[in-house]
Amino acid sequence: MATAHTASSQKRHSFHLGVTGGIGSGKSTFAALLARHGAAHVDADALSRATTAAGGSAIAAIRAQFGDDFIDAGGALDRERMRALVFAEPLARNRLQAIIHPLVGEAIARATAQAEHSGKRLIALDLPLLTESSHWPARLDAVLVVDCQESTQIERVRVRSGLQPQAVEAIMAAQSSRAVRCMAADWVVYNDGLSLQQLEALAAQVATSLGA
Ligand SMILES: CC(C)(COP(=O)(O)OP(=O)(O)OC[C@H]1O[C@@H](n2cnc3c(N)ncnc32)[C@H](O)[C@@H]1O)[C@@H](O)C(=O)NCCC(=O)NCCS
Numbered sequence: 001m002a003t004a005h006t007a008s009s010q011k012r013h014s015f016h017l018g019v020t021g022g023i024g025s026g027k028s029t030f031a032a033l034l035a036r037h038g039a040a041h042v043d044a045d046a047l048s049r050a051t052t053a054a055g056g057s058a059i060a061a062i063r064a065q066f067g068d069d070f071i072d073a074g075g076a077l078d079r080e081r082m083r084a085l086v087f088a089e090p091l092a093r094n095r096l097q098a099i100i101h102p103l104v105g106e107a108i109a110r111a112t113a114q115a116e117h118s119g120k121r122l123i124a125l126d127l128p129l130l131t132e133s134s135h136w137p138a139r140l141d142a143v144l145v146v147d148c149q150e151s152t153q154i155e156r157v158r159v160r161s162g163l164q165p166q167a168v169e170a171i172m173a174a175q176s177s178r179a180v181r182c183m184a185a186d187w188v189v190y191n192d193g194l195s196l197q198q199l200e201a202l203a204a205q206v207a208t209s210l211g212a
């Protein structure tokens with residue numbers, strides 16, 4: 001993996017690091033900490049949420065395919081309703097992803113190009129579904145997985161979003177297993193029992209070693 005990555009990174013001036021992890025693992029926190037230490041942070045979840053905000057580029061197609069009930073009074077995606085549907089019904093999830101993923105892919109490409117243009121040497125692409133997709137490996141110089149125990153994932157999401165354990169488990173069931181994710185990793189950050197300060201120290205080391 002390292003050889004192929006080195007070859008692709010030589011064609012450009014920035015290093016493209018895929019940062020991934022299961023729900024609640026801390027991948028967005030880690031990518032944000034990399035940004036604090038000089039990296040650009042391209043956040044797929046944030047770009048996805050922009051497509052489903054009021055007036056977002058995915059709203060018309062979602063309304064057409066799923067119906068008015070999935071769009072709230074303000075014109076945004078009803079996230080709770082859609083979450084309940086797509087993590088219970090894989091076909092519905094595929095239909096939603098077929099709408100959103102191409103739009104997010106374009107937005108990621110634009111944000112990455114912009115970061116390159118502004119001279120960023122390290123770009124952290126925060127990609128929740130990196131190992132679930134064949135799209136990413138050829139486009140990344142290396143993959144960093146943020147990993148933790150499933151019980152920690154469930155507890156973090158409960159505290160952050162108020163989701164019940166069963167709801168988090170349904171989302172985890174739609175994602176790669178920890179083992180599959182870690183197999184794809186050049187680096188694994190084990191984010192269990194670490195303080196945010198300790199996590200930041202690791203992010204600083206990674207950012208420095210990748211030339212941010
Ligand atoms: C189902 C939706 C409405 C739920 O919204 P919600 O605000 O609860 O979650 P949010 O978008 O902030 O995502 C939080 C996390 O859920 C997990 N998740 C989201 N979508 C998916 C998916 N299609 N498959 C597996 N896990 C997912 C990821 O761990 C992600 O980091 C939303 O996640 C969505 O639109 N998903 C489809 C788009 C997608 O695949 N996004 C993720 C990658 S771009």
Ligand SMILES: Nc1ncnc2c1ncn2[C@@H]1O[C@H](COP(=O)(O)OP(=O)(O)OP(=O)(O)O)[C@@H](O)[C@H]1O
Pocket residue numbers: 021022023024025026027028029030045128156157160191194195196199
């Ligand atoms: N080492 C840590 N110490 C304390 N809190 C942490 C730590 N790592 C992550 N968290 C907290 O756990 C929650 C989940 O982290 P984060 O949002 O980064 O996860 P994520 O992997 O991006 O999840 P999602 O897939 O839902 O987007 C956040 O509230 C974050 O502040």
